[in-house]
Each structure stands twice: as structure tokens, then as C-alpha cells.
Amino acid sequence: MFFKTFGSFRPLFCTALLAGTTLGGCLTEAGMVSGVGLFSQAIAREPEAATRQAPSVTRATLPNGLRVVVVQDKLAPVVTTELNYLVGSSEAPAGFPGTAHALEHMMFRGSNGLDKDQLAALGARIGGSYNADTTEDVTQYFYTAPAEDLDVLLRIEALRMKGLTLSEADWDKERGAIEQEVSRDLSSPAYRYISQLQSILFKGTPYEHDALGTRPSFDKTDAALLRKFYEQWYAPNNAILVIAGDVDPDATIAKVRDIFGPIPSKTLPERTAVQPAPAPAQTLTFPTDYPVGFATIAFPMPGQNAKDFAAADILSDVLASQRGALYQLVPAGKALFAGFEFAPKKSAGFGLALAAFPKGGDSSKVLTDVRTILSDIRKNGVPAELVEAAKTKEIAQLGFSANSVSGLAESWSEALAFKNLQSPEDMIAAYHAVTPEDVNRMAAQLLDPDRAVTAILTPENSGKPIEGKGFGGAESFASAPDKPVKLPDWAEKALARLDVPEPAKAPVVQTLPNGLTLIVHPSHVSQTIEVAGLIRHNSDLQEPKGKEGISDVVEELFGYGTQKHDRLAFRKALDDVPAWESAGAEFSLRVPSNKFEQGMSLLAENELQPAFPDQAFQIVRQQAAQEQAGQLQSPGYLFGRAIMGAVSPKGDPSLREATPKTLMSLSLNDVKAYYSAVWRPDMTTIVVTGDITPGQARTVVEKTFGSWKATGAKPVVDLPTRPDSKTSRSHVPDKSNVQDTVVLPESLGLTPTNPDHFLLTLGNEVLGGGFSSRLYRDLRVKTGYVYSVSSSFDWSRNRGAYSVSYGADPDKVGDARKAALRDIHAMQVSPVTDDELIVAKSSLLRGIPLGRASLGAIAGEYLRLIELGLPLDTPDIAAHAYYKATAADVQAAFSKWVRPDDLSEIVKGPQPRW
Numbered sequence: 001m002f003f004k005t006f007g008s009f010r011p012l013f014c015t016a017l018l019a020g021t022t023l024g025g026c027l028t029e030a031g032m033v034s035g036v037g038l039f040s041q042a043i044a045r046e047p048e049a050a051t052r053q054a055p056s057v058t059r060a061t062l063p064n065g066l067r068v069v070v071v072q073d074k075l076a077p078v079v080t081t082e083l084n085y086l087v088g089s090s091e092a093p094a095g096f097p098g099t100a101h102a103l104e105h106m107m108f109r110g111s112n113g114l115d116k117d118q119l120a121a122l123g124a125r126i127g128g129s130y131n132a133d134t135t136e137d138v139t140q141y142f143y144t145a146p147a148e149d150l151d152v153l154l155r156i157e158a159l160r161m162k163g164l165t166l167s168e169a170d171w172d173k174e175r176g177a178i179e180q181e182v183s184r185d186l187s188s189p190a191y192r193y194i195s196q197l198q199s200i201l202f203k204g205t206p207y208e209h210d211a212l213g214t215r216p217s218f219d220k221t222d223a224a225l226l227r228k229f230y231e232q233w234y235a236p237n238n239a240i241l242v243i244a245g246d247v248d249p250d251a252t253i254a255k256v257r258d259i260f261g262p263i264p265s266k267t268l269p270e271r272t273a274v275q276p277a278p279a280p281a282q283t284l285t286f287p288t289d290y291p292v293g294f295a296t297i298a299f300p301m302p303g304q305n306a307k308d309f310a311a312a313d314i315l316s317d318v319l320a321s322q323r324g325a326l327y328q329l330v331p332a333g334k335a336l337f338a339g340f341e342f343a344p345k346k347s348a349g350f351g352l353a354l355a356a357f358p359k360g361g362d363s364s365k366v367l368t369d370v371r372t373i374l375s376d377i378r379k380n381g382v383p384a385e386l387v388e389a390a391k392t393k394e395i396a397q398l399g400f401s402a403n404s405v406s407g408l409a410e411s412w413s414e415a416l417a418f419k420n421l422q423s424p425e426d427m428i429a430a431y432h433a434v435t436p437e438d439v440n441r442m443a444a445q446l447l448d449p450d451r452a453v454t455a456i457l458t459p460e461n462s463g464k465p466i467e468g469k470g471f472g473g474a475e476s477f478a479s480a481p482d483k484p485v486k487l488p489d490w491a492e493k494a495l496a497r498l499d500v501p502e503p504a505k506a507p508v509v510q511t512l513p514n515g516l517t518l519i520v521h522p523s524h525v526s527q528t529i530e531v532a533g534l535i536r537h538n539s540d541l542q543e544p545k546g547k548e549g550i551s552d553v554v555e556e557l558f559g560y561g562t563q564k565h566d567r568l569a570f571r572k573a574l575d576d577v578p579a580w581e582s583a584g585a586e587f588s589l590r591v592p593s594n595k596f597e598q599g600m601s602l603l604a605e606n607e608l609q610p611a612f613p614d615q616a617f618q619i620v621r622q623q624a625a626q627e628q629a630g631q632l633q634s635p636g637y638l639f640g641r642a643i644m645g646a647v648s649p650k651g652d653p654s655l656r657e658a659t660p661k662t663l664m665s666l667s668l669n670d671v672k673a674y675y676s677a678v679w680r681p682d683m684t685t686i687v688v689t690g691d692i693t694p695g696q697a698r699t700v701v702e703k704t705f706g707s708w709k710a711t712g713a714k715p716v717v718d719l720p721t722r723p724d725s726k727t728s729r730s731h732v733p734d735k736s737n738v739q740d741t742v743v744l745p746e747s748l749g750l751t752p753t754n755p756d757h758f759l760l761t762l763g764n765e766v767l768g769g770g771f772s773s774r775l776y777r778d779l780r781v782k783t784g785y786v787y788s789v790s791s792s793f794d795w796s797r798n799r800g801a802y803s804v805s806y807g808a809d810p811d812k813v814g815d816a817r818k819a820a821l822r823d824i825h826a827m828q829v830s831p832v833t834d835d836e837l838i839v840a841k842s843s844l845l846r847g848i849p850l851g852r853a854s855l856g857a858i859a860g861e862y863l864r865l866i867e868l869g870l871p872l873d874t875p876d877i878a879a880h881a882y883y884k885a886t887a888a889d890v891q892a893a894f895s896k897w898v899r900p901d902d903l904s905e906i907v908k909g910p911q912p913r914w
Contacts (some may be wrong), residue, residue, distance in 0.1 A: 014706050016866040023450050033074055038256060057423070058249035062257060064265040065237025070252045071244040073402050073527045076852040078128075079245030080409040081153045082142040083161075084417035086240070087233040088135045089213075090206035090272055096221055098178070101134040103234075107141065108132075108771070109170040112163035114156065114488060116170065116781075121485040122767075123837045124772035125495045126152060127846025134211045138417045139344035144406045145852065146846050147246045151255060152494050158259045161239070164230055168223040175634065176784020179215050180739070184787055184807050187737035187909075189288035193455055196284060197298055200352050200453050204695070205274045214516055235266035240416050244409035245853075274347035276300060284455040289736040291637060292336055293632035294457040295367040297374065298445050303347040304419045310430035311438040312446070316342035316351055317390035318382045318439065322559075323571045325373045325625050329355055331560065331567060333619040335366050336627055346418050351446065356621075357629030359459040367544075378447040381440035389575040391431050396578050398424055402526040403690070404854035440766010460735065485835070498841060501848050502884050503876045507687075507862065508694035514708055515682030518701050518860050519872070520694040523855060529596050529690035531589035531603065532859035536683045537866065538717040539668075540653040543674070549658025550666055550674050551585075553617070553624050557671065558583040560616040563609040566618075573602055583607050585678065593691040597700050604704035611673070616670045625660040632659070635734035639741070639908040642732055646904035647649045647725045647747040649799055654719060680710040683717070687859040718797045722747055729905040740813050740909030741805075744820065746902045748793070748800030752868050758881035759893035760793050765833045765840035766890075767791055767823060768804065772839065774823045779806060785816040796868050810909055817905065824903075829895040831887035844882050848875050 056072045067801055092099035110116035123130050128145030141160075143153045185191045195210050202208045221510040241260075243252055253485055278300065288294075302312045319340035329335035337356035353374060354565030354672045357366045401411045401424065415421040487495070507521040539551035574581055579599040580590040583606035591599030629635045647653050686705070688697040725747040750757055768775045789806035804824070808816045808899075832840070851861050865874055 009672050021550065023660050024392075031832060050711060052329050052664065055124055056249075058253060060253045060257070062236065062261055064261065064263055065235070066256075066260050066263075067240045067416070068253060068256050069242050069407055069416065070244070070247065070249040071241070071412055072249055072524055073244055073245050073405055073408055074248060075405055075523060075854070077147045077246050077849050078144060078350075078405045078853040079147040079150050079153070079243065079247055080142060080144045080339055080406045081150070081157065082129065082140055082244075082409040082413045083157050083235055084240045084413050085139045085141075086137070086238050086417060088137045088139055089209065089211035090136045090274065091229075091233065092206075092209075093229070094227065096217045096225065097209035098212075098217050098530075099209070099221065099225065099229050100139055100359060100765065101211050101213050102140075103229055104132045104134045104139055104176050104180060106166055106226055107160050107164065107172060108172060109160045110165040111168075112165065114159045115165070116488055116689045117485045118491070119156065120486060120772040120777075121839060122491055122495075122913050123184075124356050124770060125487075125491075125842045125846075126482045126852055127843040128767050134757055135345070136211055138413075140413060140417075142406070143848060148309060149846070150243070150245075150247055150252065150495065151259075154255055155490060156261045156262065158768055161234060161236065161260070162263050164227075164234070166223050166227045166230065171221075171223045171226065173781065173784060175221070177219055177780050177787050178213070179218055180259050180784070180787035182212060182218070182256075183739035183809055185740075187588060187734075187739045189286055189290065189457060189736050192625050193284070193286050193296075197350070197453055197455065200282065201300055202274075202276050202348060203279060205276050206272050206750075207274055207276070207345060207348060207441065230415060232269055235268065236276050237265040238268055240413070241263050242409050242412045242416070244412065245405045246477060269443055274303075274345075275488075276348050278451050279453065281450050281452050282454070284453065286457045287460040287736060288457045289635045289734050290457065291632075292356045292358060292627055293361065293363055293434075293459050293633040294354050294356050294455075295363050295370060296352055296457070297367075298350050298352045298453045298455070299371060300451060301342060301344065301349040301351045301446055302911060303349050304344045305346055307430065308438075308442065309344065309419075310427070311434050311442045312349075312432065312701065313342065313388045314353075314387060314394070314444045315382070315439045315446070316340055317394065318386045319351075319353065321378070321386055321390070321571075323386060323389075323568055323575070324382075325377065326353060326355070326370065329338070329366070329369055329373075330623075331616060331619065333622065334369050334654055335870040336623050338370070352394060358626030359633070360851075361626070363456045363458065367456070371402075371449070375449070375761065376449045376702055377443050381436070381443060385572075387434070387436045387439050389572075389578070390811055393578045393580075394431050395428050399526055399528050399592060400530075403523075403528060403530060404856065407854065410665060433463045446617060448783075451732060459630055459634065471805075477637065495842065497847065498883070499836065500879045501845060503873065504849075507872065509872065510694070510698055512681070512698075512702060512706060514706060515680075515710060516701075516705060516708070517685040517866070518698060519687045520692070520697045521687065521689045521855075521858055521862075522691075522693050523689055523858075527593045527691050529589075529593050529599075529688065529692050530859065531587075531600070531686065531688050532856070532857045532863060533589075533607075533684065533686045534863045534867065535585045535588040535679060536685075537585050537678045537715075538719065540719065541717060542654055542678055542715060543656070544670070546662060547666060547670055547674075548656050548669055549624060549628065549663040549680075552658070553620055553663065554671055554675055554678075555584045556620045556624065557612050557616060558606060558610055560620075561611040562605045563611055564605055565790055566611070566613075570602070570606070577602070579603075583610070594858065596692065596696075597703070597811050600700050600704045604708075607679070608705070608708055610676070612668065612671055612697065614668055619705070621663060622665055624658075625663040627662060628658055629660045632657075635737075635884065635908055639732045639743075639906065642730045642906045643743050643745055646721075646730070646906060649744050652719075652722060679716070681705065682710045682714060683775075685863060686864050689855040719799060721749070724749060724899065725902060725904065727902050727904055730907075732906070732908040733910070734908050735910060737909050738809075739807050739809050740810050740907050742813055742817065743803055743805050743906050744903040745801060745803040745906070746899060746904060748802055748897055750795075750800040750897050751798060752795040752800075752805075752870060753840065755881060756897065757793065757795065758878050758894045759885055759889050760802075760842055760897060761878070762837075762844060762882050762885050763827055763832065763890040764791055764793060766836045768825055769840065769843065774826070775804070775820060778819045778823055779816050783815070784817070785819065786811045789816070789820070790822075797867075800897075804903070808817055813907065813909075821900050821903070824894075824898060824900045828891065828898065831883060831891045834887070837887050837890070841885070845879055848879055
């Protein structure tokens, strides 16, 4: 469960600051896919009888007011349900900003007819992903599961809508977990910055406090307050249910009517208006644990349902464009990173211009550069061609929504619940209507320095890793359940079967004359094609001695054009298609199906004919050295190094490290030599998915990549085997954190070709596989030691590893560790119960089809199997292994391969507890 602060927030700032985590939000077991916005339109209430808007979309509004949209997508035998309650933290009682977030957590603590243990067991048995998020305006609950289990998903949501348990005892336990979540987010400098920014821009409105909540507010929250909020707002006439996937629309509407129809509507309270007043300009400063600094300037912008939202959205696209003036700071050598983010909420939003500078660099200079660019744009406007390119890409982007079942549900939820639209397609007319004059008007109005909030995020040193003897702390546990959880009859009947799923249709695999492997997976759910490619490589083995870091420089240089097009011309050529492309040792392309050959020509040009211009090389090399200087002192980097050092012997190739010195020693000839050695067709796999036939795909790939030739013997790219690691402990100080992040890792002698790895995967489903796992039960549900905990096995061709990860307050780290070790040891000394084994098997077997629920997931799975040297039908092989496995088999595998006494302990946090 988590809260979502920003609605539709592009990933630029998230990637730069948080390396892929959700900015200001929480790590989540089920990811979100952001939608794209536009201006408000009222949704007319439809009659109770279902009316078909289009062949694949069916709608109904029940007599109790529940709005239902069913979007058929036959990509995979999978369904996603997303229930949107039109209430969030904006309606929280005064002094209790986290009420909506707390209630979201309690929705997983049981309801009349389905207690918390049954809900957890159901989630595990279904085998999908389930979670929720809280925003200022909407709270969402979403499940992705096999399509055959739709009835179960609907009954779960109906029971929670009709009668939540909300006991004081359950809240007392959940309070500990949610306060751990607060601690984790307060450990993020990005969260603290955005939270303060929001309090300034939205002062005096319900948006002043983000949706997370605070420890003091949770300490004084009780079950009665949560029940009042639930009774006021959780009603069918305040909800929109979106169902996407391989379902029969009419039958689905009938099921929804049968299951949700008896729930009565409610009289809803009046909503609080959100009307921010202009805030005076001011400057903030924040120390961070990031390897680079950021200069940012934030401006108020329209919300998702504002009439001029489309124009503001296009303006943000133009400001973020790699053809735009802000990004030009990067190739000019004036910033390590630069761009623009738009964070729209339902009734208001903000934009964020940002540029990164090296640790110890001059923040005032890069800030002046950003201000100068924004001032010029405000005065003189933006290029009309960038406006047209942004419009074309926003409209074309809609065509890709059907390529992901969960993404399709999220896109419709964004349109209906956040933007008050009839459908995502309503965006098209709004974007078409935007003119360059509209965008320039928005720039003149919004980019006002007198309303800007400036912030400097400056890296600070937190110290070197410290070795220690470990954590103490008393152990305290409630007794574990000693019998299986009895499911309700309707659930038991639906989930009684334990079947091996039907094998997936095999892709067409071909080898081109030059050795390139082509995998084609046709899917005609949209008129789009997605391409993913991988050149098998290993920089730890292939970088010359003394040239560590050269692979990063080479990768960065692919963004500087080709031998036919310079950087700007190449970006324009992509925009004209339109195509979304990235090049490097891992490469990708997304393109409308009728533009496949054009897109592939540009991808091949970028991969096979990179420009590697000397001026760009000089700048990229300098930037890489500056970034690495900060990286070597950042807690996140030191944490990763400590983990790798704990599981690998001294001198292992994986411990090689780039330094500013090795980076600055590189020459352009070194770059070209590395590229020539690593980029080979006989080490390359290209996966083509989408609206295409195998013959069409081969014709285009041969035309664009067929002339590529390899010379010399294939390089060695697999790390050697390594010995079993031994226990060690270290602490990485991080003064910016209030919560410790803990990893308990060890190396394994097992490789993925050994069938025991299927047994370990099955056992890990019992131990650390989600909300019903032993670790989750003992470290979160029963004790509140942690907010999240997981365990995992990781593999490469010659190596294996096992780890447990969690985050906890420093005074709870020791207790959490002892509990985790106890659970691991229990897996070795006694068999898992029959009920646990059935739940784990059901979860994994039912989860196999979910791996085909998006084109990206399909391609990613094929490339992962190629990387591991496993056959492409490995999921089907795994299914049979899971089905046949016994509890004794699982116990034997854990006893043979997992070594609890050898687990190391690496902690990143505010201070050691030794």
C-alpha cells in the first residue's frame, strides 16, 4: 500500500534523484502506469442498462450510482480491476492529514465476510499483484490476476465497500507499519523537498499537506475517526470501477450488477474547494545523500481538470524536450542533467525546471542558466515545431495503452477519476486544439519568477562504511497460526483447482546470416509495435584495465547523433515518425505499426553508425568524471558496494570501480575500440512484439541490421563461479535518513540450470513472496517492525545469490533481523505446511500468465532467458516443476543451498547500533 503524491508525474526527476523509485511515494509491490491528462468534461450518468461505446468498451451505471467501464483486451488471459474512490487526503479531518492513507491500509485488514487472514490468503492464491494508492483526490485499489478469477476480485472489493471491519486492535498493529512508511519517506531528500514545496505552493488549501500523513497525526488517530471517514466517502455513488483484460464485457457487467448492486448509495458530504493563492517567490536549501546536486525552480500550473490543462501539458513537453533549450545545457557542458517536470493534481499542479551540477560545483551558475532560459521562453515563446511534435507524440502515445492490461486500466482510471473525462480518447481533440499561441500564452503566464520557488539540493558526505558486530535487541512475537486459513465458500470453490497453465504460444525464433537472433511475438491488440534488444556484454570483463567506466561513456554518447544526423536532427527524425527510441547495449523502440520500417532504420542508424563526436566526447568524459567523484562518496553507492563486497571474493571482477582518474584517462580511440569489441550481431538478440507477422519483422530487421558483421572470436561475458561467502557486517552512514535500509545477502553455488532453483523459488513464495508470506507476517503484520520486507534469489549464468531486504527504524532493526533468521531457519528444519505449499503453488502457477500481460513484459522475459542461457519455454518447465514439488523437496533445497549463518548484514542509515 502506498500514497501517490503527484498524479501523472513524468519519470525524469524520479530517475535522476531516486534511480527508479517513485518520487515522494512509496515502493510498491504493484507498479503504477501514469496516464496523460486534459481538460475537464462532465461525465453524463448513463442508464442502468449497459451501453456500448465502442466494440471493446462497455459502460454501465448501476442504480446505486457505481460507474463501471469494461475495456476488453485479449493480449493475455489476464484481468485488472481498478476501483477508484473519488476521495483522498483533501477531505481528511483538520489535523489528521493521513486519514485517507490510513484507511487505505485498513482496507487490507479485513471486512465482514472476509477477515485479514482470508484476504491475504486469497491474494496469494490468486497469484497476481494487488495493492492500492492514496492521492489528494482519489484512492485506488487494483488487482491484476488471471481472467478466470474476476469473480473473486469483484467479491473482495464489494465486501470492502460494504462493511470494513476497522477494529481498534487492527489499527494499533497497522499504525506501526504505516509509521515505518513515514520514516522511509522522510529518509528521502526528494520527498522532503517536494513536501515542503507543496506546502508553499498550496498553502491554505487541502493540498497543503500531502497524502502521506505524519507520525503525530497517526498517534492520535483511532478506529472511530477512520470509520467516520469510511462511512462518509466509501460508497458506490462515489466510485468508478474500471475492468480491463480478456473478459466478456456483457457478462462482466452482469457480474458487477449482481455483486455490487445490493450495496446502498450514500449522501455524500460537500467537497472542499482547492483554490491556491499565488505564493511569493522564495528559496529553499536541502542537504542530500545524492551523488550530484540539483538546482530547481518550481511554478504553479493548472490541474488535470482545468480547461487549459492540455496547453499546459504541451508546454511541459516542449520544456522537457531534448531538442529544447533546457536540455541544451547538457551537451553544452553546463549541466549534468536538465529538463522539466509537470506534476498535475486534479485541481492544481506545479511545474519543475531542474538542472544537475557536480558535487562541489557552482549551483548559482547552473541556476542562473536555467533562469535565463526560462526568462527567454517567457518573453519570446517556444518553437512552433516543438509544439507540433509534442502534440503528435501525446496523441500517438494513446495507441500504446492496449499493450499492457494494467496500463490500460490505469489510463482509463486517470481519464475518468482524475480528469472527469468520458474516455482517454477525449484527450485527442484537446491536444489537436492546442496552438503555439496557446503554449506561448501559458509560458508567459506560468513562468513568472515572482511566483517561483527556487531550491538547491546539495550533496553532503555521510562517511565511509563501518564494520561492526551486528545488532542486539529483544525478540518478541505473537504465536504463528497453527492451522490453514479457511476461505469463504465462494472463494474456495473458485480457487479449488490447481492446474498447470496452458503453455504460451511459442514465438518465432530465427537466426540471421550475421548471427543476430530475432524473436517475433505477434500480438494484434493495437496498431503499434514494440522492439527490445540486448547485446550480451559485461563491462566488468570487457573494460580494459585502467579504463574502468568506459562503458558508461560509450552508452552516453549514443545520445549525440549518428554519422547521418547530428543530435538535434536525429531527435527531430524520431519526433517526425513519431518513435520512442533508445540506443546502447540494451536498446528499444516503440512505433506505430505503419511506421515500423522508418523506426527500425533510425534505431539501426543509432546502433550501427553512432557519431561519437570529439566535442561531445570531451564533455561526456568530464561529466562522467564529475558524477563519479560524487558517486564514490554517496551513501547509496557505498551501500551497493558493501553488498557486492560481502558476497564476492577480493579481486573479483564485479568489484572493479571507475574513478575520476580512469575516466579522464580515456581517449576517443578507446571509446571506438570498446564499441567495436562489444557491439557484435552474434551477441545480439532483437525481440519484436505487436502488430506484425514474423515474415514482415524479418524483412525489416534484415534490411536494417543485416549488413552488420562481426569479426574475431566471441568475447567472454560471463563472470566466473565464486566461492560461498561468509558472514560480515557493515554500516553505511547516511545522515539524511531517519530509517535504516537493511540487506542480508549471501552468494550461492547454485546456477539457474540446476532444477533446484525452481524449488527455492517455490519455497521463497512461502517465505518472502508477498502479503501472506512468513516474513511479511512476522516482521510487519504481527510486530510492526518494518513497513516492507522481501526475500529473493538472483541468478546469472554462473552465479547465484540470496538476500533479505527490509527498512526499519534503527531501534527495530535488530528485532527484524532475528525474526527473519528464525523464519529462514524454520524453512530448513521442518517442511512447509500443506496449506502453505498449495498457496505457493497456486500463486506461482496462476502468476505465469501474468508474465504475458504486457508486450514489454513478454519481451523482457525472452531477453532475460537469453541472458541466463535458458530455453524460451522455461516458464512452462517451471510450471511442471512447481506442480510436482513436495514439501520435503522444498525443505531439502533450502537445507542444501541456503546458509543462514553466512548471511551478511549491511545497513544504510543514520547511525550504527553496534
